[in-house]
C-alpha cells in the first residue's frame with residue numbers, strides 16, 4: 016500500500032513538474048517571438064559594423080558593441096577576455112581567368128584565409144584537375160610539377176545533412192595547397208564548399224603543413240569550376256591565371272565578450288550559450304555567425320525579461336577567431352581551467368539561424384541521457400533531433416574539462432548557400448527563424464539550469 020501511495024505521489028509530482036516546465040517553455044517562446052530583439056542586434060552587427068575578420072576594425076567594433084548591448088540589458092556582469100588573434104588581410108580584389116588558346120574567360124575566385132600572395136604579376140600555368148589527394152598522389156611529381164592543381168570534388172548532394180557533405184569535401188580547402196606543393200605544384204584552386212551551382216566563390220581557412228613550400232591558394236565558384244573542368248577535358252593544355260595579394264600581419268590583440276547572470280543557488284556551476292563574433296571579410300557574417308551571437312544574448316535577455324532567476328550561472332559568450340585560428344575558444348577553456356571554473360554544459364549556435372531541428376551532443380552517455388529526457392517537452396517546438404552529435408568549434412576545448420557540449424541544430428539545407436561567401440548578409444536571415452533558434456536554446460538552458468546534469 017505504502018509503495019502504491021509513493022508511486023502515485025511520484026507520478027503526480029513528476030507530471031506537475033512537466034506541466035510547470037511546459038508552461039515556462041511556452042512563456043519563453045512567447046517572449047522571444049513577441050518581444051525578441053535578436054534581429055535588431057543582428058541588423059546593427061551586419062549593417063552598421065559589417066565584416067568582422069579577426070584583427071580587423073569590424074571585429075574590434077563588434078566587441079565593443081556586443082559588450083554595450085549586454086550592459087544595457089543589465090546583465091549582472093559583462094567582461095572581456097584578452098586574446099591575441101591571427102591577422103590576415105585579403106588586399107586588393109583577386110583576378111583570375113582561363114586562357115584557352117586565344118580566348119580568355121574571367122572566373123570568380125577568392126583567396127583562402129591564410130594563403131600567401133601570388134607574385135605581383137600573378138601566376139599563369141597549366142592546370143590539372145583532381146578529385147582527391149589519392150588521385151594527386153598517383154599523378155605524382157611527373158604530372159603535377161610546375162602546374163596549378165584544381166581540387167574539384169563537390170560536396171556530396173546525396174547527404175541529407177549538408178554538414179556531412181561539407182565534412183567530406185573541406186579537406187581540399189584546408190590542406191589542398193600543401194598536398195599539391197608536395198608534388199611541385201605552383202598554386203592550388205579549390206571548388207567552393209557549397210551545394211549551389213552559382214558564381215559566388217566561398218572563402219575559408221587553410222593551413223600550410225610545416226616544411227612544405229607555401230603556394231598561393233584560392234576558391235573558385237562552382238560554375239567556374241564546372242566550366243574549367245569542361246574546358247580542360249577539351250584542351251588539357253589550357254592555362255589558368257590568378258593573382259592575389261593577401262598577407263598575414265603580426266598577431267593582433269582582441270577579445271571574447273562575456274555576459275553573465277549569476278546563479279542564486281549554485282553559482283559555481285556555469286552554463287554557456289554562445290557563438291563566434293568574427294566573420295569572413297567578404298560579407299556581413301549574418302548566418303556565420305552573427306546569428307549565433309545575437310541568439311546567445313537573446314537567451315539571457317529573455318530570462319531577465321521573464322524574471323527567471325537561474326540557480327546556476329548563465330553566460331552568453333561571443334568567441335573571437337573561430338574562422339581562422341580558434342584562439343578565442345581555446346583561451347576561454349584555458350581561463351576556465353586556470354580559474355577552476357565548473358562548466359557543466361556549453362551550447363553553441365554556429366550552424367546558421369535557420370528553423371530549429373534539435374541539438375547534437377558530445378559527452379558521456381549519462382550526460383546525454385539527462386538531456387534526452389526533455390524530448391517530450393521540446394518536441395512541440397520542432398526540436399525532434401536530440402541525441403549524440405557534434406557540439407561546436409568554439410566550445411570544443413571545454414570538452415577536455417568534462418563539459419557537456421551541445422550544438423544547436425537548425426535545418427541545414429540553405430546554410431552552404433551563404434557560408435563564407437559575399438551573400439552572407441542580413442537578408443539571408445529570417446527574423447522568425449532566428450527567434451525560434453534563440454527560444455530553443457533558452458528552453459534548453461532553462462531545463463539544464465533547473466535540473467542540473
Ligand SMILES: [Zn+2]
Pocket residue numbers: 291303304337365
Ligand atoms: Zn561559423
